[in-house]
Amino acid sequence: MLRRVGWLLPGLFLFILALELLKKGAAAVGPLLRGLDVGGVPGALGFGWIMACVVLSGSPVAAIALALLAARTLNTEEAFAMIGGSRLGASFVVLVIGMLDDLRNRRTEKRSAYIGVAALVSTAVVYVPALALGLFALRAGAFEGLRLERYAVGSPLAAIYAPLTRLAASVLPAGALFVAGIGCLLFAFRVLDRVLPDLQSRPTPVSLAGRVTYQPWFMFAVGLGVTVLTMSVSVSLSLLVPLAARGYVRRENVVPYILGANITTFIDTLFAGAVVGHPDAVRVVAVMMATVTALSLPIVFGFPYAFERLVDHLARGATRSGRSVAWFVGGLFFVPLLLMVL
Numbered sequence: 529m530l531r532r533v534g535w536l537l538p539g540l541f542l543f544i545l546a547l548e549l550l551k552k553g554a555a556a557v558g559p560l561l562r563g564l565d566v567g568g569v570p571g572a573l574g575f576g577w578i579m580a581c582v583v584l585s586g587s588p589v590a591a592i593a594l595a596l597l598a599a600r601t602l603n604t605e606e607a608f609a610m611i612g613g614s615r616l617g618a619s620f621v622v623l624v625i626g627m628l629d630d631l632r633n634r635r636t637e638k639r640s641a642y643i644g645v646a647a648l649v650s651t652a653v654v655y656v657p658a659l660a661l662g663l664f665a666l667r668a669g670a671f672e673g674l675r676l677e678r679y680a681v682g683s684p685l686a687a688i689y690a691p692l693t694r695l696a697a698s699v700l701p702a703g704a705l706f707v708a709g710i711g712c713l714l715f716a717f718r719v720l721d722r723v724l725p726d727l728q729s730r731p732t733p734v735s736l737a738g739r740v741t742y743q744p745w746f747m748f749a750v751g752l753g754v755t756v757l758t759m760s761v762s763v764s765l766s767l768l769v770p771l772a773a774r775g776y777v778r779r780e781n782v783v784p785y786i787l788g789a790n791i792t793t794f795i796d797t798l799f800a801g802a803v804v805g806h807p808d809a810v811r812v813v814a815v816m817m818a819t820v821t822a823l824s825l826p827i828v829f830g831f832p833y834a835f836e837r838l839v840d841h842l843a844r845g846a847t848r849s850g851r852s853v854a855w856f857v858g859g860l861f862f863v864p865l866l867l868m869v870l
Contacts (some may be wrong), residue, residue: 539719546713550595553706574867584616619647638847744832749798751788761793
């Protein structure tokens, strides 16, 4: 326990330092994004989506979106769309882990890949309308009271980090500074992982859930809780792969768990929004979290089984064979690339 706590402060220090480096280096990213024709809401959505697939995690991409917002490289709506895109691509790592598990065990039935497809489909079905609803809410002035001026959180941090970022900026060009910020952010997440409990090495609420009467609200609550503990939807959803493969979690248990995980995954992004120094950063994350919650709760408490059947039908179709999985992965990359060129 003491060892885990000992990693907490260095992890937080590196996390905030990474955000400061990203803001300093964001000036070089603006021309790159425009050169790639990444502009407007569709382009930012596609860019966040494909970046999350490439780095196999959504949280660093969401943090980068907030840093670009603070540097005025993205506007509020573009940052909102990029964060949404990061969540659409975050579950790709679950599909990768699932495919590797199926290959390792030489399964003809893509039992583990099914979990990754279900995670991606469940996320998309909720997040796409949530993005549209969230954009409307932002334009209508929702959560205006959550606007944080720079002095609210920036001044104390500036005294600590300004000397470090000035030194880095004097040594590195803006582009290299941004890359260094990404590397620091990924390393910070790895350090913070050491603080988190090892949920795979002991009995967990997820594994125990398979032994009790199944209720959608129960698995929804488990998804909320496990993602709070892991601070990463990629980690909490990846836990489903070995658990489902070994029968601890039934397929019909998966969907409400995913819906819960997709809400509390924003906790670390809220923290990032509070420290980047842009007035709208926390508000953007809060609107996203609110709209995803507003659309998830009716599914879990109103028509969970109909939604599960829809996801199950799509996931079974996409994992019918190795070729169908390949087509699904191809579409997963084609759609965000198409959005970027619109």
